[in-house]
Amino acid sequence: MEHSERDGATIVLYTDDRLLSLGVRTLLTGLPSFRVVTAEPALAALLPLVSKAAPEVILIDLIPEMTLALVSALRRAAPGARLLLWARSFSEELRHQALEMGVAGFILRDISEDEFVHQLTCAVRGSVLPSAPEPEHSRTVMLTRRESQLVTLLAQGMKNKEIAACIGITEGTVRIYLSKLFVKIGARDRFEVAVFGLKNAYCGQAAWDGPNGFVTEADEDRARPVLRSLVLVEPQRRRGYGDDPKAGAA
Numbered sequence: 001m002e003h004s005e006r007d008g009a010t011i012v013l014y015t016d017d018r019l020l021s022l023g024v025r026t027l028l029t030g031l032p033s034f035r036v037v038t039a040e041p042a043l044a045a046l047l048p049l050v051s052k053a054a055p056e057v058i059l060i061d062l063i064p065e066m067t068l069a070l071v072s073a074l075r076r077a078a079p080g081a082r083l084l085l086w087a088r089s090f091s092e093e094l095r096h097q098a099l100e101m102g103v104a105g106f107i108l109r110d111i112s113e114d115e116f117v118h119q120l121t122c123a124v125r126g127s128v129l130p131s132a133p134e135p136e137h138s139r140t141v142m143l144t145r146r147e148s149q150l151v152t153l154l155a156q157g158m159k160n161k162e163i164a165a166c167i168g169i170t171e172g173t174v175r176i177y178l179s180k181l182f183v184k185i186g187a188r189d190r191f192e193v194a195v196f197g198l199k200n201a202y203c204g205q206a207a208w209d210g211p212n213g214f215v216t217e218a219d220e221d222r223a224r225p226v227l228r229s230l231v232l233v234e235p236q237r238r239r240g241y242g243d244d245p246k247a248g249a250a
Contacts, residue, residue: 008033009124012053015061016041027113051077057123062087068097075102082123092138093200093231105129141230147181148227154190155197185230196230
């Protein structure tokens with residue numbers, strides 16, 4: 001762990017890119033309003049560091065391994081901190097799920113140094129951070145635990161028989177659940193449900209808490225429900241949804 005010599009507001013920075021970490025430290029160390037604490041690349045060390053540092057701001061580089069399960073756990077470890085996600089882009093699904101769990105804002109990689117410092121300063125002061133507008137055509141569909149399981153397993157490419165075996169129900173029951181799910185989501189078939197699931201999957205692992213308060217890497221249960229909701233950004237368009245849920249069942 002490294003930090004600047006200043007005594008400003010504490011910012012915990014996580015990224016697995018050491019050069020990027022060095023660049024941020026170099027930029028912020030000369031500013032008296034910030035004290036930068038950098039985390040090691042190993043994600044396992046991040047929670048203990050955040051608990052110990054009690055930061056005002058947590059800045060997270062959104063690498064693929066950084067699930068929102070861990071983001072949710074970070075929020076609980078430092079409830080007074082403002083947590084910011086940092087990436088080149090953010091899908092509407094990710095942004096929605098993150099805001100629901102209390103993420104304070106989103107910082108894009110391609111902004112200028114001055115704008116980067118400005119947004120961190122706003123976060124320290126508790127000011128409202130800029131946020132992308134909602135898309136014109138979007139809606140959020142809440143899922144039950146069973147529906148969440150079905151979406152997750154469809155996104156894994158599983159057939160009805162495999163889904164039935166995985167969650168301990170009959171194929172007939174799977175078909176009934178899928179028919180209802182098609183209507184609820186407005187999906188034409190199982191493949192469209194799978195696409196919606198994949199678009200939301202990156203942020204879904206935080207949604208249903210595991211036995212220790214968040215889903216751990218050791219939890220490999222494929223049937224674990226992971227999405228509380230789907231954010232659908234296509235216009236609502238269809239009548240006569242439910243294509244035959246038997247399609248792809250073989």
